[in-house]
Amino acid sequence: MLAEGTTPPPEGCIDTQVLDHVLLIGINRPAKRNGWTPRMFRELAEAYTRLDDDPALRVGVLHAMGDHFTAGLDLPAFTEFMQRGEKVVPKGMVEPHDFGLDGYRRRTKPMVVAVKGICFTVGIELMLGADIVVAADNCRFSQMEVQRGIMATGGATLRMAERAGLGNAMLHLLTADEFGSAEALRLNFVQRVMPAGQELDEALRIAQQIAAQAPLAVVATRLNVLKAVEEGPAAAVAEFIETQKRLARSEDAAEGVRAFVERRPARFSGR
Known part of the structure; x- marks a missing residue:
């Protein structure tokens, strides 16, 4: 810089x-x-x-x-x-x-x-x-x-x-x-x-x-939107289950649940 x-x-x-x-x-x-x-x-x-x-x-x-x-x-x-x-x-x-x-x-x-x-x-x-x-x-x-x-x-x-x-x-x-x-x-x-x-x-x-959002979920969401635009809805839908399974097993998903239960902002790590 x-x-x-x-x-x-x-x-x-x-x-x-x-x-x-x-x-x-x-x-x-x-x-x-x-x-x-x-x-x-x-x-x-x-x-x-x-x-x-x-x-x-x-x-x-x-x-x-x-x-x-x-x-x-x-x-x-x-x-x-x-x-x-x-x-x-x-x-x-x-x-x-x-x-x-x-x-x-x-x-x-x-x-x-x-x-x-x-x-x-x-x-x-x-x-x-x-x-x-x-x-x-x-x-x-x-x-x-x-x-x-x-x-x-x-x-x-x-x-x-x-x-x-x-x-x-x-x-x-x-x-x-x-x-x-x-x-x-x-x-x-x-x-x-x-x-x-x-x-x-x-x-x-x-x-x-x-x-401030969960980084893995942000990237996955962005890429799925692009896939839908470039390859069509069916190609995007085909990724839903595997992508959600991967995200649901992440540390960020666990933190998202904890933050929801504890009624506080989530602190995401990108893992």
Whole structure:
């Protein structure tokens, strides 16, 4: 983590901070409206991988330094990677877009995102690849890849239609238009809109509330929801009995029963 007041390198960086069981992940290149560079993507994958691998961490919160979430990719820095068909994130790590690329891990723990100001292209795709999004009321969204002669390949073509329906997805993907927080809420791209300046506090509040629940049950619930969306209800239902049996035998399940009987908040260990 950079010391407070330290200027990030010209190519930007990802700043991390641990708050109890929450990993705060900050996009840090405000001088360029947090335009993404290869270094930033590698460090983001490292942060997502750290979240999944550290048993003390239960939830991630992705946010941005400065006034804007991101203006999108710093295209000149990515052109050669695109032309060669290469990813900037090393294989074996958690891929932040979370759509199951070969050679990459998928995130298991929840991710909450706080967006503000400009949120273009990859910013939309990262928030759609997360679980819960809190938007400031001053957001400006645009999936403008077609305006640059390329295609959105970070998940927008999958998740916009999944969240908002085919027509709404086509409207925004094919016109590269700009829309605000109210439209993003209507389309289910974000779950909550807050006055600008309050979005990160609300995202943290939600993350901390999730972190207070039983970690094994949170992960199992999240993965079952994703299975239902991606593979259909029958695939999700098929896991119910074995998953519940595993969870019911955990220390956290025993603690949940004790807390219920004793009428007190549960103290979960993640075991």
